[in-house]
Amino acid sequence: xxxxxxxxxGSQSRMKNDPDAAxxxxxxxxxxxxxxxxxPTEARTLAQKLxxxxxxxxxxxxxxxxxxxxxxxxxxxxxRFLLFRHASRPGVPIPRSELGAALSAAREGAHLHQSVSQIxxxxxxxxxxxxxxxxxxxxxxxxxxxxxxxxVEDDAPASQAGTKQRYYVLESLVPARLAAxxxxxxxxxxxxxxxxxxxxxxxxxxxxxxxxxxxxxLAELGVHxxxxxxxxxxxxxxxxxxxxxxxxxxxNKDRSGSGEGxxxxxxxxxxxAFSGAIPxxxxxxxxxxxxxxxxxxxxxxx
Numbered sequence: 001x002x003x004x005x006x007x008x009x010g011s012q013s014r015m016k017n018d019p020d021a022a023x024x025x026x027x028x029x030x031x032x033x034x035x036x037x038x039x040p041t042e043a044r045t046l047a048q049k050l051x052x053x054x055x056x057x058x059x060x061x062x063x064x065x066x067x068x069x070x071x072x073x074x075x076x077x078x079x080r081f082l083l084f085r086h087a088s089r090p091g092v093p094i095p096r097s098e099l100g101a102a103l104s105a106a107r108e109g110a111h112l113h114q115s116v117s118q119i120x121x122x123x124x125x126x127x128x129x130x131x132x133x134x135x136x137x138x139x140x141x142x143x144x145x146x147x148x149x150x151x152v153e154d155d156a157p158a159s160q161a162g163t164k165q166r167y168y169v170l171e172s173l174v175p176a177r178l179a180a181x182x183x184x185x186x187x188x189x190x191x192x193x194x195x196x197x198x199x200x201x202x203x204x205x206x207x208x209x210x211x212x213x214x215x216x217x218l219a220e221l222g223v224h225x226x227x228x229x230x231x232x233x234x235x236x237x238x239x240x241x242x243x244x245x246x247x248x249x250x251x252n253k254d255r256s257g258s259g260e261g262x263x264x265x266x267x268x269x270x271x272x273a274f275s276g277a278i279p280x281x282x283x284x285x286x287x288x289x290x291x292x293x294x295x296x297x298x299x300x301x302x
Contacts, residue, residue, distance in 0.1 A: 042175045049173060053129035066116060070107075071123075074116070077106035078124035082136060086170045091246040093139065093167035093269070096121070121168075133173045140166050141247070141268060169247075169269065190232035191239055195248055197221060198240070199278050202249070202266050210254070211262040243267075 081102040085094050100117055125136040201217050202209055215225045218236075228235045243249045247269035254261040 053126045074120045075123045078120055093169050096166040135171045135173050137169045199270055208263055208265040214264050
């Protein structure tokens, strides 16, 4: 026979007053609730992005003579490919050609009509936005010089971009301010700081800098080439390789009379992700250095 354990009068007060005992049901403070709310501007921006994704997704494959079930299966296959590929290599652009190959594999190698290969990714992008809060931007890699003031156009013609291959870049629809309030990856902060430092150096150098010169400037910040045990970054070289894979920076071979060297330049993703933020940040630092400090003058009465 089981007997119910009677709660003591002090047990409830202990649960209320003990923050560790409160568990996940503990309510955030009013200031935290205010911080985690969307501002009117953020709400309008989010609604606009969702509307644009919905317009892209509101298309049908009826003219291509495939059933609704087959269309749904292809959309689900596109969703799985984009999500798992992004999870395995976060932030790395996904070639559109690889998504097409995944859709062909879903149909066991059967030929995909051109309209199907165009419409299915659009529907998958709409579901990513509406169900997962993820924006899948379609970008074209450019061979033209990139600056932090330039913006990568999603629908830029391939002839203007200098290449015909397109990519998908998956980004969270959650505003950066709210995402920063609840970080999931504690190691992302130091890496992002290093990325901002590298992009700042490239911006001040006109968008391109020699490899040795970049490492010289980073060494002044305590970041050295070949360091695999940095207390905050781990392997420094792997961090830069990740920035290259994510299109934040580009690596170019520099053939000159003295031999082959490497130069770093600003990548396409940096132009879209940071835009004018880093130039404004650097301008603010320069203004702070130019402003003289106020001297404290003490007047003594005779």
